Amino acid sequence: MSKLTDLTMAEARDGLAKGAFTAVELTSAHIEVVEAKRALNAFIVETPDLALDAAKASDARRQAGTAGSMDGLPIGIKDLFCTEGVQTTAASHILEGFKPPYESTVSAKLKAAGAVSLGKLNLDEFAMGSSNQTSYFGAVENPWKKTSDPKAKLVPGGSSGGSAAAVAARMVLGATGTDTGGSIRQPAAFCGITGIKPTYGRCSRFGIVAFASSLDQAGPMARTVRDCAIMLGAMAGYDPKDSTSVNMAVPDFEKALSGDIRGLKVGIPKEYRPDGLSDEVAKVWDRGIEWLKAAGATPVEISLPHTKYALPTYYIIAPAECSSNLARYDGLRYGLRVPGKTLDDMYKKTRAAGFGTEVRRRILIGTYVLSAGYYDAYYAKAQKVRRLIAEDFRKAFETVDVILTPTAPSAAFGMGEGTDDPVTMWLNDVFTIPTSMAGLPGLSLPAGLSSDGLPLGLQLIGRPFDEETVFRVAGVMETAANFTAKPEGV
Amino acid sequence: MSLDKATVRAIAELARIEVKDEELDHLAGELSNILTFVEQLSEVNTDGIQPMTSVADITAPMRADVVNDGGYPDKILANAPEAAEGFFTVPKVVE
Numbered sequence: 001m002s003k004l005t006d007l008t009m010a011e012a013r014d015g016l017a018k019g020a021f022t023a024v025e026l027t028s029a030h031i032e033v034v035e036a037k038r039a040l041n042a043f044i045v046e047t048p049d050l051a052l053d054a055a056k057a058s059d060a061r062r063q064a065g066t067a068g069s070m071d072g073l074p075i076g077i078k079d080l081f082c083t084e085g086v087q088t089t090a091a092s093h094i095l096e097g098f099k100p101p102y103e104s105t106v107s108a109k110l111k112a113a114g115a116v117s118l119g120k121l122n123l124d125e126f127a128m129g130s131s132n133q134t135s136y137f138g139a140v141e142n143p144w145k146k147t148s149d150p151k152a153k154l155v156p157g158g159s160s161g162g163s164a165a166a167v168a169a170r171m172v173l174g175a176t177g178t179d180t181g182g183s184i185r186q187p188a189a190f191c192g193i194t195g196i197k198p199t200y201g202r203c204s205r206f207g208i209v210a211f212a213s214s215l216d217q218a219g220p221m222a223r224t225v226r227d228c229a230i231m232l233g234a235m236a237g238y239d240p241k242d243s244t245s246v247n248m249a250v251p252d253f254e255k256a257l258s259g260d261i262r263g264l265k266v267g268i269p270k271e272y273r274p275d276g277l278s279d280e281v282a283k284v285w286d287r288g289i290e291w292l293k294a295a296g297a298t299p300v301e302i303s304l305p306h307t308k309y310a311l312p313t314y315y316i317i318a319p320a321e322c323s324s325n326l327a328r329y330d331g332l333r334y335g336l337r338v339p340g341k342t343l344d345d346m347y348k349k350t351r352a353a354g355f356g357t358e359v360r361r362r363i364l365i366g367t368y369v370l371s372a373g374y375y376d377a378y379y380a381k382a383q384k385v386r387r388l389i390a391e392d393f394r395k396a397f398e399t400v401d402v403i404l405t406p407t408a409p410s411a412a413f414g415m416g417e418g419t420d421d422p423v424t425m426w427l428n429d430v431f432t433i434p435t436s437m438a439g440l441p442g443l444s445l446p447a448g449l450s451s452d453g454l455p456l457g458l459q460l461i462g463r464p465f466d467e468e469t470v471f472r473v474a475g476v477m478e479t480a481a482n483f484t485a486k487p488e489g490v
Numbered sequence: 491m492s493l494d495k496a497t498v499r500a501i502a503e504l505a506r507i508e509v510k511d512e513e514l515d516h517l518a519g520e521l522s523n524i525l526t527f528v529e530q531l532s533e534v535n536t537d538g539i540q541p542m543t544s545v546a547d548i549t550a551p552m553r554a555d556v557v558n559d560g561g562y563p564d565k566i567l568a569n570a571p572e573a574a575e576g577f578f579t580v581p582k583v584v585e
Contacts, residue, residue: 097569098569099568099569101562101565101566101568101569200545200546201545201546201548214543214544214545240551240553243550243551244544244546244548246546246548306534309530309531309534312527312528312529312530312531313528313531315524315527315528316528316531323505327506330506331571332570332571332578332580333566333569333570333578334569334570334571335569335571336571337571337572339581340581341581342581342582342583343580343581343583344506345581346580346581347506348506348507348508349508351505351506351507351508352507352508352509355507360507361517361520361521361524363505363507364498364501364502364505364507364517364521365521365524365525367501367504367505368493368497368501368521368525371501371504378528380541381531381532381536382528382531383541383542383543384534384536384539384540384541384542385531385534385536386541386542387539387540387541387542388534388536388539390542390545421523422520422523422524423523423524423527437545438545439545439546464545464547
């Protein structure tokens with residue numbers, strides 16, 4: 001049965017359609033891997049019984065001829081999506097035990113398409129982190145190992161670290177992620193898989209635990225570009241329950257994979273090659289440019305002059321929105337309550353015990369930049385710079401069709417590294433945050449290995465709601481990259 | 491910007507998070523570093539630039555002002571740390 005977990009989502013879909021195996025067989029094979037790889041700590045909650053029931057129902061639908069676009073395909077759900085009756089924690093102590101009475105729109109759409117959830121995947125607490133080390137339920141381990149030190153445990157990136165590790169370790173065919181500043185793309189790069197943050201507004205945010213509402217966006221993580229296209233098709237779509245959800249038809253993303261990018265102009269932003277950029281990252285990027293040239297596209301040097309301000313802008317806007325969104329955790333209606341003498345005392349004790357240090361740090365920064373007398377100097381200023389960052393991209397897309405950059409400044413690093421200084425940790429997202437600020441689609445795909453045997457990712461950025469071009473170019477790059485390396489034990 | 495302990499205590503009070511006195515020095519240093527980092531935005535000329543509140547180029551949609559959900563208090567209260575007789579309960583707030 002182990003072979004079944006080596007299939008891509010598209011191959012599994014076709015195998016199910018042909019009757020080569022059943023959804024129950026496919027699901028059972030993946031559950032075995034989930035159990036065998038518990039040491040990675042990718043899941044917070046496993047739901048094998050629910051999964052097998054769902055797989056049986058899927059097989060029945062297939063018999064009846066009513067199978068959906070993802071029927072019988074085992075996936076994982078980042079534990080930031082509310083799932084009816086199944087604990088949803090955002091990897092925080094403050095939500096431990098919370099069983100939502102409703103389902104997020106994205107996970108409901110995946111269920112409606114027939115996908116089989118194997119459980120809830122670990123993440124950084126409230127999606128705040130770039131290494132999945134801030135989870136209350138423990139850090140996630142990257143299944144990849146350095147050739148120079150195979151015993152060293154590496155981080156999977158974050159915040160969607162459980163999703164990335166589970167997909168890379170063949171526990172699931174795909175997983176949902178969310179991306180606020182790089183939380184799909186950076187872990188995808190660290191774990192050698194593909195992930196796309198679609199355009200802001202493409203997927204409904206309803207039922208996703210909110211972090212920074214003007215930036216949060218759900219997207220798929222899987223092992224191939226085609227698999228991401230299949231899964232995004234099932235996740236996307238207008239939802240009246242999210243006022244920022246955009247009422248546009250969802251294209252057939254898989255059809256966009258024509259393999260033909262002749263004549264496309266690919267922007268290469270000079271600001272993404274700062275002094276001190278790792279040679280290995282620069283080399284992979286150069287190789288990516290050559291692949292596109294060979295396929296008939298034209299690289300064009302562009303300038304995104306406000307790039308260096310994206311990170312400081314993000315670290316005003318995201319904490320400000322988080323301090324507001326996380327005000328709801330008050331010990332009253334759900335989750336943790338620590339008793340206090342007064343109502344205020346209960347709030348303060350509950351929130352002190354319930355939030356981890358990174359979350360507390362961001363709430364405090366956010367509270368400060370929104371407080372009377374500082375709002376204009378910090379928050380309003382950041383919103384203005386955000387417009388300049390978005391304008392940089394708008395102008396660039398007047399001359400190019402897509403932009404190619406590295407996904408992250410390095411390969412996966414060791415557990416425990418980079419946790420002393422929050423600002424150093426934030427530099428992981430230096431190439432992904434500008435895209436988030438502008439709300440644009442961004443995809444990361446594995447493009448090669450470092451000299452130490454670790455995956456390195458490249459990022460493709462597209463025009464608003466032009467995920468199709470991003471997928472089309474990514475498909476060509478995937479073929480050229482021919483990334484066949486696998487993590488240990490797969 | 492360098493924050494002192496009193497300011498950190500005031501921020502924590504606003505955020506309703508209890509912070510121990512012995513943590514204040516460390517937090518003040520950490521938060522000051524972050525503020526110094528973000529203050530590089532002051533070198534950007536933003537004269538005449540409108541703050542960007544949303545990337546979604548849409549106007550806020552309107553919907554009918556009608557009750558379209560609800561009627562299941564037990565479901566709503568199921569996750570409450572403490573509830574009684576169909577209500578959330580809190581420590582006494584009126585003296």
